[in-house]
Amino acid sequence: MKGRGKTFLFLASTGMELSYLYACANFLTLAVFNHTFPFPEAVASFVLAAVLTRFTQGRGWRVISVLGIQALGFIPALWVMVKVFNAWSDSFLSQTWFTRNYENPTGVIGWFVVLLLVLWTYGFWHGGTGLAKRATDYSTICSRFDRGLFAFFLLFLTKFLLRTKGSFEIKDPTSEFLVFSFLIFGLLAIGLARNRSPIPKDFLPGYQSIGVILSFTTIVLLVGTGLVLFCLPYLTLVAEKGYDILKIAAGPVGYVLLKILMFIFGHPIRQTERPQPQKEIVLPDLTSQSRSSEWMELLGKILAYGMWALLGIVLLMIVGVTVFLLFQWLFSKTPVGQERQSPRDLIWLWVERLRRFLYLCWSWLLRRFKGHRGVIQLYIALLTWGRHSGLTHSLSETPKEYGLRLKHRFPLLTRDIELIVESFNEVVYGEMDLGKHQLALTQTAWRRLRSPRHWPSRFRSWFPGSSDRTASLNGP
Amino acid sequence: MQTQETGVPSFFVIPLMQFFVGALLLIALLNGQRDLIVLTLLVLGVMVGARLWAQRSLVGLQHHSRIDKLKVFPGEKLTLKVTVENAKLLPIWLQMNIPAKGLLPPSSGETALTKESSLLWYQRIHFDWDFIADRRGVYQVGPLYLQAGDLFAFFSRQKKAEESHSIIVYPKLISLRSFPLPRLDFFGVPKAKNPVQDPVYILGTRDYQHGQPAKYIHWKASARHNRLQEKVFESTHQEKILLVVDVGSFARHQAEEDFERALEVVASLAVRLDQQGHALGLIANGCLVGGGPAIVPVARNDQQMPGILELLARLQMKHDGDIIDVLRHRLTFSWGASCIHFSCEEDETVHSIKSYLHQRRIPAMFFVCQRHVLPEKGRFDFRHDIYHLDEIRSKEEGHEGTR
Numbered sequence: 078m079k080g081r082g083k084t085f086l087f088l089a090s091t092g093m094e095l096s097y098l099y100a101c102a103n104f105l106t107l108a109v110f111n112h113t114f115p116f117p118e119a120v121a122s123f124v125l126a127a128v129l130t131r132f133t134q135g136r137g138w139r140v141i142s143v144l145g146i147q148a149l150g151f152i153p154a155l156w157v158m159v160k161v162f163n164a165w166s167d168s169f170l171s172q173t174w175f176t177r178n179y180e181n182p183t184g185v186i187g188w189f190v191v192l193l194l195v196l197w198t199y200g201f202w203h204g205g206t207g208l209a210k211r212a213t214d215y216s217t218i219c220s221r222f223d224r225g226l227f228a229f230f231l232l233f234l235t236k237f238l239l240r241t242k243g244s245f246e247i248k249d250p251t252s253e254f255l256v257f258s259f260l261i262f263g264l265l266a267i268g269l270a271r272n273r274s275p276i277p278k279d280f281l282p283g284y285q286s287i288g289v290i291l292s293f294t295t296i297v298l299l300v301g302t303g304l305v306l307f308c309l310p311y312l313t314l315v316a317e318k319g320y321d322i323l324k325i326a327a328g329p330v331g332y333v334l335l336k337i338l339m340f341i342f343g344h345p346i347r348q349t350e351r352p353q354p355q356k357e358i359v360l361p362d363l364t365s366q367s368r369s370s371e372w373m374e375l376l377g378k379i380l381a382y383g384m385w386a387l388l389g390i391v392l393l394m395i396v397g398v399t400v401f402l403l404f405q406w407l408f409s410k411t412p413v414g415q416e417r418q419s420p421r422d423l424i425w426l427w428v429e430r431l432r433r434f435l436y437l438c439w440s441w442l443l444r445r446f447k448g449h450r451g452v453i454q455l456y457i458a459l460l461t462w463g464r465h466s467g468l469t470h471s472l473s474e475t476p477k478e479y480g481l482r483l484k485h486r487f488p489l490l491t492r493d494i495e496l497i498v499e500s501f502n503e504v505v506y507g508e509m510d511l512g513k514h515q516l517a518l519t520q521t522a523w524r525r526l527r528s529p530r531h532w533p534s535r536f537r538s539w540f541p542g543s544s545d546r547t548a549s550l551n552g553p
Numbered sequence: 554m555q556t557q558e559t560g561v562p563s564f565f566v567i568p569l570m571q572f573f574v575g576a577l578l579l580i581a582l583l584n585g586q587r588d589l590i591v592l593t594l595l596v597l598g599v600m601v602g603a604r605l606w607a608q609r610s611l612v613g614l615q616h617h618s619r620i621d622k623l624k625v626f627p628g629e630k631l632t633l634k635v636t637v638e639n640a641k642l643l644p645i646w647l648q649m650n651i652p653a654k655g656l657l658p659p660s661s662g663e664t665a666l667t668k669e670s671s672l673l674w675y676q677r678i679h680f681d682w683d684f685i686a687d688r689r690g691v692y693q694v695g696p697l698y699l700q701a702g703d704l705f706a707f708f709s710r711q712k713k714a715e716e717s718h719s720i721i722v723y724p725k726l727i728s729l730r731s732f733p734l735p736r737l738d739f740f741g742v743p744k745a746k747n748p749v750q751d752p753v754y755i756l757g758t759r760d761y762q763h764g765q766p767a768k769y770i771h772w773k774a775s776a777r778h779n780r781l782q783e784k785v786f787e788s789t790h791q792e793k794i795l796l797v798v799d800v801g802s803f804a805r806h807q808a809e810e811d812f813e814r815a816l817e818v819v820a821s822l823a824v825r826l827d828q829q830g831h832a833l834g835l836i837a838n839g840c841l842v843g844g845g846p847a848i849v850p851v852a853r854n855d856q857q858m859p860g861i862l863e864l865l866a867r868l869q870m871k872h873d874g875d876i877i878d879v880l881r882h883r884l885t886f887s888w889g890a891s892c893i894h895f896s897c898e899e900d901e902t903v904h905s906i907k908s909y910l911h912q913r914r915i916p917a918m919f920f921v922c923q924r925h926v927l928p929e930k931g932r933f934d935f936r937h938d939i940y941h942l943d944e945i946r947s948k949e950e951g952h953e954g955t956r
Contacts, residue, residue, distance in 0.1 A: 215706070219562045226565065226596065230577070233589040241584060256592050260599065267562075268704040272646060272671030276678055281638060284675035292673060378587070 086269040092262030097225035098204050100252040102197045108247050115161040116311040119201050122154040126205025155198045218270040222263045258307035297397035455523050456501040466535040486538055493522035566707050607708035610701035613641035624721045625686050635680040639672040646671050646706045649680055650698040656684050686722040691842040691867055694718045723862040724820035728947035735891040735916035758782040793832040793851045793890035800839030801872035802897035811922035812870045815895045820865050827858045838876045841867040892917040
């Protein structure tokens with residue numbers, strides 16, 4: 078396995094291990110103290126332990142040296158954990174927080190908190206060292222995956238029992254997201270552990286570009302989704318804090334902002350106006366439907382999660398493609414021997430580009446509103462349509478030849494394509510005037526071509542090999 | 554890394570475990586426990602998805618295998634190349650298993666060539682295996698067993714491809730000492746003065762002797778010398794040797810190692826005699842791998858040597874009838890042929906064959922692997938016509954070369 082693959086496997090295993098460890102730790106602290114477990118600190122102690130273990134492993138050092146290095150990492154990690162969990166605002170380096178707590182002990186609960194934190198910090202630390210020491214073969218990763226799943230089952234069953242038997246509900250939304258990240262990272266780790274053969278592979282002829290793009294998109298999607306879901310609870314927390322800060326910060330300027338908005342949109346709000354007392358709306362009695370409404374609520378939530386997941390995937394795809402294009406642009410070569418341009422030239426260049434862009438926008442808008450009037454315009458539109466459908470017109474092709482190619486690819490649109498091409502030939506080469514009826518027919522054909530009904534087949538034609546398949550399925 | 558273990562990868566792959574998860578889902582649904590519903594649904598979804606994935610994994614999977622040599626001498630390297638193409642959008646995990654019994658070193662304890670990898674959409678992979686054929690014989694490489702499944706290898710499906718290669722490993726060629734061949738001289742005339750002449754080999758020209766056929770006149774030379782010239786031919790001295798292997802004697806003594814040694818000598822002798830221009834043939838009373846009679850009639854052509862070596866490669870230590878019967882019924886001795894006979898030990902069969910050949914005026918030599926009285930080491934005993942195999946095996950045994 079190459080170094081990059083090993084790193085990916087290590088990252089995926091880290092994500093998998095952290096997901097279930099943090100879910101358990103957070104549930105316990107929430108249940109006992111109604112307080113979330115510090116997320117970044119937990120991650121940091123886990124990663125630090127793994128890195129230190131990797132660093133000290135296989136060097137032939139004395140045990141005392143290795144233990145010393147581990148202790149040097151663990152003790153500060155524990156201090157940070159205690160400090161963050163108790164929300165002590167003193168500086169980390171200052172001794173005041175320690176002396177203050179020593180002088181004013183918080184009693185048994187305080188020591189219990191410290192004990193629990195020590196245990197969990199050690200748990201994360203041990204998890205990190207274990208990950209660094211453990212073999213990364215398929216069966217080991219699978220057994221860790223099983224262990225994580227069992228931990229989640231145990232956690233949710235405990236929650237379930239506490240709720241049903243003990244009538245004690247713990248609000249812990251984190252574990253639900255961590256299940257997703259656990260599965261994504263876990264399955265990624267299993268897949269990477271199983272398929273790490275060094276045998277060289279290549280894509281089939283004609284599938285090189287699509288293969289690379291698909292691989293890149295999949296990696297971005299999987300890693301991105303896993304990371305987002307893993308950090309989602311913390312990100313939500315940060316967003317809530319940020320919103321609070323924004324509210325506080327925007328308090329003095331809120332009035333000014335409101336005025337600006339009113340000035341822009343021109344609908345002054347009369348502050349003196351008091352809202353009319355609303356009529357009391359009598360709602361129908363839904364008690365009989367309470368059972369079904371719970372189900373509906375659950376269904377609604379599942380749908381909402383589904384929508385969010387879909388939105389997230391779309392967003393990640395956009396991010397992935399943007400990153401890909403950015404990298405493509407960044408790694409593209411600049412022209413050799415080009416003369417340096419003066420700033421004035423650059424300004425003119427940008428003005429010219431802007432002018433062209435505006436002109437294109439204007440012509441596009443005109444075409445949208447007025448439609449294509451002449452047959453030549455219709456034929457040009459057909460060329461663009463063909464290009465967007467994956468069939469670019471070659472300069473050496475006659476309109477008839479190009480039309481044949483299009484007909485071959487889209488057999489259902491044979492009549493419409495034929496009509497536009499024939500009309501173009503008659504006007505340009507035959508120098509004939511088309512009658513109104515013929516022109517209307519051509520325009521109708523063009524409208525049919527543009528119909529969204531044909532988008533799936535147009536989309537399909539982008540993929541290699543589809544032409545032959547389509548041709549064989551639909552006949553000549 | 555070749556392959557990883559193929560036991561149950563996860564507990565959740567086991568149907569009973571899936572049943573428990575399903576039961577948990579039911580309980581969670583009844584109690585509206587959202588966390589548990591999500592978890593059980595995800596676990597079941599992953600398992601069902603992986604199962605469906607595995608079911609589709611063999612679709613669009615194309616493969617072909619190629620081996621660089623089909624006939625080799627022991628010690629030669631063989632390369633097997635298998636190309637597998639995944640002509641679909643679904644990425645898969647793939648394991649290739651090719652039985653190659655006998656070709657892999659026994660120390661490895663493996664009887665099959667195995668490799669695994671993943672294949673993404675429209676991807677192609679080339680599996681290469683290098684192995685060395687150590688022992689004589691015919692080995693089967695294949696059929697190909699393709700096991701494909703989801704990328705996590707939770708579930709898989711197997712496909713057997715009827716594609717196999719038959720590899721023939723000839724006997725090892727060793728160095729042999731020189732020894733005189735058994736020969737029946739024509740009326741006691743040495744071979745160089747044999748009255749039978751070979752019209753292919755022209756030694757020169759001389760003045761035409763009356764009585765010689767007119768077809769021997771060299772017309773161009775006659776024109777040059779202005780008198781009749783005739784061609785002078787070389788005397789025919791090509792010898793015909795029939796190699797006989799009595800498999801029955803080896804089978805009776807279960808002397809497998811001696812059998813192999815004898816075949817090595819037979820192959821090496823055949824190669825040497827062929828290089829010396831002799832017409833060769835081989836007969837044995839053993840069964841062949843793949844069936845067929847163990848006979849190569851005496852002849853001299855391009856296909857003779859490969860034919861003899863292939864027969865020796867296919868020969869098994871299972872006797873197929875008595876050697877005298879085989880000689881009587883399956884072969885017609887051509888005039889002037891000599892015989893070299895190989896057997897396990899000097900027994901009654903050897904003497905029977907000796908008397909049979911003597912009756913038919915066929916000169917013969919006999920080589921045995923086990924002899925009660927061994928001659929002095931390094932010396933060839935010319936006084937007898939039964940020799941020990943070690944008398945012609947050179948001390949520096951090795952691979953003479955390949956054809």
